């Protein structure tokens with residue numbers, strides 16, 4: 001079987017899928033609290049920016065991939081309104097169920113599907129907007145997943161990839177200290193799981209930086225790709241247009 005990365009470890013592909021599942025099974029319950037603590041609330045601004053750039057309009061069909069606890073799906077549902085459709089998906093049932101229950105508690109019932117981004121069970125050209133926030137990094141075949149995202153978009157449709165990226169040079173040292181010292185400590189105290197947060201820090205370093213991801217999106221079929229650096233490149237929003 002082909003080898004791949006799980007953080008800094010080299011593992012076979014099936015092992016990576018098992019380990020990624022283990023991470024998100026473990027963190028699902030504390031995921032939202034950890035997101036607020038780890039990013040000092042910044043993930044809310046990064047997501048709000050993504051929603052603003054997405055330009056979802058009343059009646060649009062939106063697919064949120066790796067949607068987890070549902071932040072983007074909820075925001076898109078408000079924009080698409082009752083004439084639109086927002087499909088909330090994830091490969092991990094525990095994350096998806098946590099998100100679905102949270103949205104239901106807020107009075108929002110969205111179509112929800114467990115699915116792998118690398119094999120999307122949707123017809124070609126069926127969405128106006130596709131999004132993936134902090135999910136691509138965990139996928140084994142990112143090229144396949146991006147090609148699938150392109151396939152399910154209609155011509156002119158937009159893909160939004162919000163993901164950790166390469167931070168600007170002057171911030172690298174303090175960011176490394178934060179990621180490899182403080183982050184696993186917060187994970188240990190709050191989520192009783194230092195390992196998953198060590199994986200988070202490692203997987204960010206293994207993820208393609210801005211220009212490389214842009215090139216991957218072009219190879220996957222996006223005619224135009226814009227990159228928006230957020231918080232000095234801690235996170236980048238890549239917007240691909242299918243044209």
Ligand SMILES: C[S@@+](CC[C@H](N)C(=O)[O-])C[C@H]1O[C@@H](n2cnc3c(N)ncnc32)[C@H](O)[C@@H]1O
Nearest residue numbers: 024066067068091092095116117133134135138
């Ligand atoms: C860090 S969470 C992001 C959740 C949410 N999008 C957010 O921004 O808060 C990453 C999600 O990616 C999902 N994921 C990992 N590999 C996937 C795949 N191949 N297909 C779909 N989802 C995947 C995980 O199950 C997890 O819920």
